[in-house]
Amino acid sequence: MLRNRVKELRARYSYTQSELGKRVDVTRQTIAFIEKGEFSPSITLALKLAQVLETKVDELFWLEGEEEDEK
Amino acid sequence: MLRNRVKELRARYSYTQSELGKRVDVTRQTIAFIEKGEFSPSITLALKLAQVLETKVDELFWLEGEEEDEK
């Protein structure tokens, strides 16, 4: 399960979803999806987000709980 | 431009591409593509790789050079 702190850090900088999206070059819907945890962004986007939000990727995103694949 | 140290760290652990793939639950071709820098993996995969290779995502992957989108 992928978790993240994007919404929290975005609030800290008082960025709107649109503003943040513009800074990392994606649409506001993409930011919204990420904040809702609906998908796992590319690492390129994650790196840009960490850069803009002045943090480390490892502090912005992390894996939590168990994997559900029993493989 | 996305760069990474996967091949280097994989060598340090003497993992084969297949072994590493198995540990992070992708195929060896996916590992090969990443090592060649052919695409930008999901952050979920990047986190798993960092975990298995005992490093941080920010040390495994980084953005280099200028963005080519003039937008």
Next chain:
DNA sequence: ACTAAATGTTAAGTATATATTACATTATGT
């Protein structure tokens, strides 16, 4: 030299990230 394992690489398919458009709801400022 032989064999098997590891890697390089390519093509075609599937899954999913991201864009675009659109509309509804909520917050903010006047």
Next chain:
DNA sequence: ACATAATGTAATATATACTTAACATTTAGT
């Protein structure tokens, strides 16, 4: 109360990550 900005959310389309399968080349062990 009104207008506008910000957010929630959903549908459809496109780009790209990732899989599967296959074959060729290189490497390591005997």
